[in-house]
Amino acid sequence: MERDVTTPPRETEDQLASPSRRGFLQLAAATGAAVSVGRSARALTELPYPAGDLSDEKLVEMYRTILRIRWHERTQADQMLTNPDYRGYNHFYAGQEAVATGVCANLRNSGPRDQLDLVYSSHRPSGHAIAKGVDIPSMVAEMDFRATGMNGGYAAEMHIADPDVGFAGADGMIGPAPVVASGSAFAFRARGSDQVAVVFAGDGNYAAPHFHSTLNNAKLLDLPLIYVCENNLYHQYAHYSLSCPHEDIASAAAAYGIPAVTVDGQNVVEVYNAAREAVDRARGGGGPTFIEAKTYRYYNHWGAPGAKAGELGAFGYDPLAITHFRPEKELRAWMQRDPVDIARKILVDWGVVDSARAAEIEEEVKAEIAEAFEWGLSQPLCNPEDGLKHVFAEGTVPARQFG
Ligand SMILES: Cc1ncc(C[n+]2csc(CCOP(=O)(O)OP(=O)(O)O)c2C)c(N)n1
Ligand SMILES: [Mg+2]
Known part of the structure; x- marks a missing residue:
């Protein structure tokens, strides 16, 4: 095609x-x-429905969340590029911030654990985690293998989780997360709870069997599941057209009889509105929704190769030549439609804040993130000897009886 x-x-x-x-x-x-x-x-x-119910506070909070994700990424990329003692790594989310933000702004992210909505994340988790409300300093510490990190330094990037905000966790496997999320959605339904399960997965998931079985079961069982497909055009270094025959992946989801929409993933209000409709449907017993957000990532698939400290995005040459999988002008074109700029423009155009206040908010967020890194990177490292803790059950485990 x-x-x-x-x-x-x-x-x-x-x-x-x-x-x-x-x-x-x-x-x-x-x-x-x-x-x-x-x-x-x-x-x-x-x-679309229901833009009008967005309060000024909610709009400012979403702008702040987008900025938090962005400055966490930029600061982490700079650490990777300049600090030889930094151990952390990430699959950067910069460019996609409006997707996690617009979706999670509709969810229950605090309160009793048994009432929280759950987010299942992917191998690109830090934006989802921040949007769901994890403590950023603890996440910074975690990503650098610090003992006081949010998962004791065991998780690093690929397994971060925080049950207190309903962040069910990152997942390094391409494929299964939607199936696991649909299990939670099934439990919510079986218990008569109005909680909602959300899964974020990339365009690469289309080619996995889990994509199809999840949507089929979610429809058949009317599960309160929201599948957010972040179509950033590439899986690793291959364009999605190589593994998916549909231009809009949502059209494949629609074939399972599920309400499926394609939204501009750079526009937080557009994402928010689509998610709002999906959450209302799921809570009201109306079953699953599929949201495909068209978006783009500014860095490489993984880490910071090709990036320069202090600059956003990865343009440069790197020895593995993996910066050359996409045209530079494509990256530059997407950066013209930056989710931070669009969110700021919405706020200013709608008279929520003026440009000076918008700039001030960005400075506040930068300071908050700088502090998070200062704290996180001053924490004690976890002990390699503890690496097998929490892997095997401790104490005596009764033999399981069958029959
Ligand atoms: C089962 C499995 N196969 C292969 C990989 C290696 N892998 C890691 S990320 C990735 C591509 C994911 O692409 P996409 O779903 O579009 O997400 P994106 O990285 O673009 O956010 C692959 C193939 C994996 N992690 N798991
Ligand atoms: Mg992708």
Whole structure:
């Protein structure tokens, strides 16, 4: 199939250009006014259900979350590039921040454990974790194998988890996470709970059998499952068209009889709205939803090869030549539609904050992240001797009886 891989998804200028849209939206909502008065009004109505219920606080919080993810990544990349003592690693999420943020802003992320919504993550977990509300200093410590990290230094990147916020954990295997998430969704349904299970998985998951069996079962059992497919166009160094015959992966999900939408993953409000509808459906007993977010990652598949300290994204040559799997102009084109810039523009255009306050918020977040790294990297390292702790049951284990 011929596909122009250099073209980012449709422009959102129509949705973002007018400075008075939010005011208009509130007015229209308040008066029940018919909306048919020109370009900005039309664009407003095109913002799907339920853009109008987003409070200013929620919008600012989402902007802050996007920035937290971004500055955590940039700081970690700089550590990898400049600090020979830094042990951490990551599959960077920069470029995709609006997806995790828009989805998790709809979820129950605090409160009693048995009421939390659960997020199952992938091998690219730090953005999902931050959006779900994990303690960032503890995650920073964890990723550098520190004993006081959120999982005692055992998890590093690939197995981070925090049950207190409903972050069920990262997963290094491509394929199974949706199946495991559907198990939780099944449990929620069986217990009569209104909790929701969300799984984030990449475009690469399409080719795994788990993609198909999960959607089939979720539909047949009406599970409160939200499958968020983060289509960043590549799995490792291969374009997704090499393993998926559909331009929109959502069209494959729709074949299982599931409501399936494709959204602009760079626009946090668009993602939020799609997720809001999905969460309402799942909590109300209406079953699963599939959301495909078109997005892009700014760094390489893994780590920081080709990146330069202090700069966003990986453009440079690296000895493994793995920076050359995609055209540089494609990366630059996607960076023109940066989720941070789009979120900031929404806030300013809608009159939620002015540009000066938006810049101040970014400085606050940068300081918060710098502090998180300062604390995290000053923590004691975990002991290699403890490596087998929590692997085998301790004490006496009764033999299991069958029959
Ligand atoms: C079962 C399995 N096979 C192969 C791999 C190696 N692997 C790690 S990430 C990845 C590609 C994932 O691509 P995608 O799902 O699109 O996620 P992205 O990295 O783009 O976020 C592969 C093949 C793996 N981790 N697990
Ligand atoms: Mg991918």
